[in-house]
Amino acid sequence: MTHLPSTEARVFQLHGVTFSSFVSSATGARSIAGWRADFAPTTPGRPHTMTEEEVFHVLAGALDVEIDGDRFTAHTGDAVLVPAGALLTVGNSMDEPARAWVTSVIGMNASMHPGGEELAPPWAQ
Numbered sequence: 385m386t387h388l389p390s391t392e393a394r395v396f397q398l399h400g401v402t403f404s405s406f407v408s409s410a411t412g413a414r415s416i417a418g419w420r421a422d423f424a425p426t427t428p429g430r431p432h433t434m435t436e437e438e439v440f441h442v443l444a445g446a447l448d449v450e451i452d453g454d455r456f457t458a459h460t461g462d463a464v465l466v467p468a469g470a471l472l473t474v475g476n477s478m479d480e481p482a483r484a485w486v487t488s489v490i491g492m493n494a495s496m497h498p499g500g501e502e503l504a505p506p507w508a509q
Contacts, residue, residue, distance in 0.1 A: 393420070396507055400427040405507035409490050417490050419507040421474075423447065423482040429475030432503075436492040438466045440474075445482030448475045458484075471497065 388411055393404040400423070405411075407418035421440070429448060441463045449458050450473040451466055458464050466472050476482040492508040495501070 394507070396505075398505075399430045400424060403505070403507045407487075408507060409509060413490060415490055416487060417492065417508045418485065418487045421484045421486050423474075423476035423484075425476060425479050425481055427476045429473035431471055431473045431497040432494045433469055433471055433497065434466065434488070434492055434494050435468060436489045437468045438472075438486060438488040438492065440464050440466075440484040440486040443483040443485055445476065445480050446478055447482050447484060448477050449473070 388406045393406050396403045402422040404420040407413045442458045442460050444460055447458045449456055449464055452470045488508050494503045
């Protein structure tokens, strides 16, 4: 499928974030996954690592980002490259919602910290 209407996105909720999956193996992709992440106001980030690199582009609002101890705010129009295996925390401390487009490879898995809970996010499979 080449046209992926927003009305057909698969929607998932996790840790206060809404993930709308557009590009995945479920829509015919073989190697890349793409989804929109919507952060409600004052959504705290959850530290995690990922098995693959990931890039996200902030579409609206601002996101609090920490990658391996480097903290910054990513604003509308900014892109963030997250290396595979880096400890990542992304949240929204603002009173307004934030939205990002995220891309990784199909099969990316995550490990939550602390505790090491393993996740295979369905939007990246």
